[in-house]
Ligand code: ADP
Ligand code: MG
């Protein structure tokens with residue numbers, strides 16, 4: 373079973389991974405965006421870490437809804453409301469249970485990803501975070517490791533895609549041949565589940 377500490381470790385692992393990879397995320401956002409994805413997520417996950425320390429939420433659902441609220445309020449870019457919605461909706465789906473099963477997490481994350489799709493209007497193949505998140509939630513019923521591999525593959529698969537949502541879509545054909553920054557950060561967020569589990 374997964375308790376509030378597991379979800380706290382997940383958010384902390386996301387924050388650490390974003391710190392490590394911020395330059396790469398911003399570099400990916402340079403040719404097909406506005407070169408701020410790494411700094412956006414750094415700001416966001418620093419706010420998440422600070423809020424979790426300050427407020428010490430005691431259930432899985434409360435950890436994720438607090439984290440989601442922080443992302444929405446601290447990140448100006450498109451990724452803030454989208455990732456904030458992902459975590460808030462997932463947290464809401466977990467309810468107020470003190471512990472949840474991996475199956476319940478997989479089910480809740482599916483609701484979270486559906487909310488991201490509803491908010492941003494992106495479908496798989498549009499070259500966004502959705503291209504990493506959708507295969508990851510499909511694989512999550514198998515294992516965290518399988519979800520990580522699926523998200524990595526989903527992120528890599530965005531390279532030949534034509535962007536249909538977000539800033540990259542303004543470039544039309546010129547968006548082809550670049551890996552999507554948001555799909556890349558989604559793969560980091562999914563990979564952080566396995567890190568939280570191993571600790
Ligand atoms: P901004 O584009 O506002 O500068 P970021 O650089 O932080 O925001 O995030 C860009 C990422 O957000 C993109 O790489 C893409 O994955 C994701 N994104 C942008 N718009 C959408 C959308 N409508 N639906 C899903 N994901 C989106
Ligand atoms: Mg950007």
Ligand code: MG
Pocket residue numbers: 406408449450
């Ligand atoms: Mg921006």
